[in-house]
Amino acid sequence: MDYFSSRFKLGILGGGQLGKMMLYETRKFDIHTKVLEASNEAPCKISCNEFVLGNLMDFDAVYNFGKQVDVLTIEIENVNLDALEKLEDEGLKVYPPTKALRIIQNKAKQKLFYVDHGIPTAEFSRFAYASEIEDSIENGGLEFPFVWKAAQFGYDGQGVKVVRTMEDVKNLPAGECIAEDMIPFKNELAVIVVRSPSGEVVTYPVVEMEFHPEANQVEYVICPARIDDQVAKKAREVALTVSEKIQHIGILAVEMFQTKDDEILVNEVAPRPHNSGHYSIEASYTNQFEQHIRAILDLPLGKTDSKVAGIMVNLVGAEGHTGEVVYENIDKIMAMEGVTPHIYGKKQTRPFRKMGHVTIVNTDIDEARRVAQHVKETIRVVSK
Known part of the structure; x- marks a missing residue:
């Protein structure tokens, strides 16, 4: 396929700084780009050929966007994977593949993947709700200190906390999470x-x-x-x-x-x-x-x-x-x-x-x- 100075369109899900820096390179090669992003103030807006407003977690927004490009990539993991999977089934090249993103998007699944494939990682426990952590501590399943991580939607230090006391536990957000051993x-x-x-x-x-x-x-x-x-x-x-x-x-x-x-x-x-x-x-x-x-x-x-x-x-x-x-x-x-x-x-x-x-x-x-x-x-x- 001819990518350079052609009708080829590269789609990017996400309009943040990573996408903006990716666009420096597509500009260098004269590759036509189209970006989907929920914010009209996104850094990517000034650098891409086409900019589309839309929710990255919305099935229709992602699916309809994907139908308009030749190859689709991401600059953020938090995107609608069902839409990407349907696009792949219909023949669109989606990179990274949805199968890989399903492993990575959820930190609990990611950690289980490491265990299943013999990849060395810190010991951890998985919880459907943060409220279950308190029960685990009281029953001897968890010991302070440990690292709490939200299973999804963490970024830039958000969704990660070092937990040292029961008071810290009470302040944790609800939802699926993991508790990791502190590694020296x-x-x-x-x-x-x-x-x-x-x-x-x-x-x-x-x-x-x-x-x-x-x-x-x-x-x-x-x-x-x-x-x-x-x-x-x-x-x-x-x-x-x-x-x-x-x-x-x-x-x-x-x-x-x-x-x-x-x-x-x-x-x-x-x-x-x-x-x-x-x-x-x-x-x-x-x-x-x-x-x-x-x-x-x-x-x-x-x-x-x-x-x-x-x-x-x-x-x-x-x-x-x-x-x-x-x-x-x-x-x-x-x-x-x-x-x-x-x-x-x-x-x-x-x-x-x-x-x-x-x-x-x-x-x-x-x-x-x-x-x-x-x-x-x-x-x-x-x-x-």
């Missing part, structure tokens, strides 16, 4: 695996993630991870196993724990471009967004090596600020060598909302980390 880990790592329909598979280098202690959001992504080569090899092997078992198409970001004993445990996965791969825009030969487009169109996959060390700093809304956004001191970070800000186009900020990111590249990883800290301490995302 050395590092949180991630590996991006890319798979094409014809079976070509590549991996990106292992990255190290540092999280905000309160918001449970990634603050820094460091590539390459500052870990032993054998641990990195093991992490890539585990990620490849997950990819092979799930049989996704496109990008799969595999988040993992490196335990105190250097074992690798899978935390969770995302079947689309991911925060842990943003560094690749400046640091890699082929960034993750271009790679995703190459994969879903079954084009040759690009080189995943890094040209230089890269660090990503998330820009999130400052606490105490809600309203029209202002990026304080952005000119100061732009004066720093190797620093590139990416602003997502969200006009309204609120505490911990992802508003952009900054990449720092340097031949010296330690110097890049020092500059990243300086960037974090300099720029502020506030409201007018």
